[in-house]
Amino acid sequence: MSYDPTAAATTADGTTTDAPPTLPTDRRTGCPFDPPAGLTALSDTPMRRLRYADGHVGRLVTGHAAARAVLADPRFSSRYELLHLPVSMAGMSGELPPAPVGDIIGLDAPEHSRYRRLLTGRFTVRRMRRLTERAEQLTSECLDAMEQAGPTVDLVEAFARPVPALMICELLGVPYAERDRFQSQVAILFDQTVGEGPKGEAYTALLQYLEELVLAKRAEPTDDLLSDLTSADLTDEELAGIGGLLLAAGLDTTMNMLGLGVFALFSNPDQLDALRADPGLAGQTAEELLRYLSVADPLLRSALEDVEVEGELIRAGETVTVSVQAANRDPRRFPDPDRLDIHRRATGHLAFGHGAHQCLGQQLARVEMAVALPALFARFPTLRLAVPPREVPLRDRANIYGVVSLPVTWDKE
Numbered sequence: 001m002s003y004d005p006t007a008a009a010t011t012a013d014g015t016t017t018d019a020p021p022t023l024p025t026d027r028r029t030g031c032p033f034d035p036p037a038g039l040t041a042l043s044d045t046p047m048r049r050l051r052y053a054d055g056h057v058g059r060l061v062t063g064h065a066a067a068r069a070v071l072a073d074p075r076f077s078s079r080y081e082l083l084h085l086p087v088s089m090a091g092m093s094g095e096l097p098p099a100p101v102g103d104i105i106g107l108d109a110p111e112h113s114r115y116r117r118l119l120t121g122r123f124t125v126r127r128m129r130r131l132t133e134r135a136e137q138l139t140s141e142c143l144d145a146m147e148q149a150g151p152t153v154d155l156v157e158a159f160a161r162p163v164p165a166l167m168i169c170e171l172l173g174v175p176y177a178e179r180d181r182f183q184s185q186v187a188i189l190f191d192q193t194v195g196e197g198p199k200g201e202a203y204t205a206l207l208q209y210l211e212e213l214v215l216a217k218r219a220e221p222t223d224d225l226l227s228d229l230t231s232a233d234l235t236d237e238e239l240a241g242i243g244g245l246l247l248a249a250g251l252d253t254t255m256n257m258l259g260l261g262v263f264a265l266f267s268n269p270d271q272l273d274a275l276r277a278d279p280g281l282a283g284q285t286a287e288e289l290l291r292y293l294s295v296a297d298p299l300l301r302s303a304l305e306d307v308e309v310e311g312e313l314i315r316a317g318e319t320v321t322v323s324v325q326a327a328n329r330d331p332r333r334f335p336d337p338d339r340l341d342i343h344r345r346a347t348g349h350l351a352f353g354h355g356a357h358q359c360l361g362q363q364l365a366r367v368e369m370a371v372a373l374p375a376l377f378a379r380f381p382t383l384r385l386a387v388p389p390r391e392v393p394l395r396d397r398a399n400i401y402g403v404v405s406l407p408v409t410w411d412k413e
């Protein structure tokens, strides 16, 4: 359905209002690490009306406290089929299909809680910390290969993509050598310019690959998460679906945090110097980059009943767009929020979400970032951008924000 953004709009309860704004997404002007200028302009109040791609009128939440309140409240549903999209994706603006089997992000309790319980026991802080040693080895191998290929490389292909890919493959027990069978499909799933048809084909191919793998693990379990999950009360279809979600989430998110994170550090040389001088700041740096960049944005919810948030009534049926990037720049929560400051205590940011759906892979992502960033800068003390910053291509039409490529260079000894 096409619409006139200047026209008056009809809300869920049938009343007519002045035309609310649509979600600003244009980052072409301004700093590539900041939220779109139009979004910052709408962040003067924690919550306001928002017009969606199909004309629906719901909410935009930009305040940190309001965002936490919405994400923690079970009266807000995550079910895809209840959501309206704030911007049109590949021409799609109407109803979304329900979550495919195993995609727990699009489920509510009690279905969601059942899967979540099975998974959380397997994603403990302790287990993820044990992966630190493995992350160090894999990072070091990637840096060896990068050194051989240099002194000018695309950091995304040489480093930001392989490190998390190797880690998630290792954790799940997916052979990295078979990455051609799943990497391109995952890229299609996260690309907003790709229509539903090709997305469906990519998802089917990914699931087919994982179903074969699940059968192999059932027949001959190995020491990994997928094998471990074969002992849980899950069908092959459920297991393949969960495997697909973990693989997709594990490949794309941390890759973008590493690529965009290095670009942000290059653009803030005082912060990069501080990290180089004290690699012990790596954990804090990862946390602050997560806050500052907020690559997984926005998060959508639908009100199942009338709910009051921060004194405002959200009507049943309204879709709420929680802008993580705006909430993580809320000056009431983070003083001087537009400054990248690796010495600040950035904990409490919402980059991994909040509430029932808070990211299951967050400890893994933290380990990957805290290991990979200092190792990269220690191996290449003269590492720098190989192109002017404005020539770095940005992933502004993808579900997860980042850089398409990051040409870097260094002085050979």
Ligand code: HEM
Residues within 6 Å of the ligand: 078, 104, 105, 106, 116, 168, 245, 246, 247, 249, 250, 251, 253, 254, 257, 295, 296, 299, 300, 350, 351, 352, 353, 354, 356, 357, 358, 359, 360, 361, 362, 364, 365
């Ligand atoms: C820096 C990297 C990452 C970021 C920024 C990130 C961000 C997020 C966010 C914001 C959510 C909440 C979605 C919502 O509430 O609607 C989420 C959920 C999730 N993430 Fe991550 N993620 C990252 C890495 C990972 C990794 C490495 C894995 C896999 C091992 C993973 C697996 C998941 C899963 C399974 C969920 C769904 C949890 C649920 O619905 O209960 N994530 N992530």
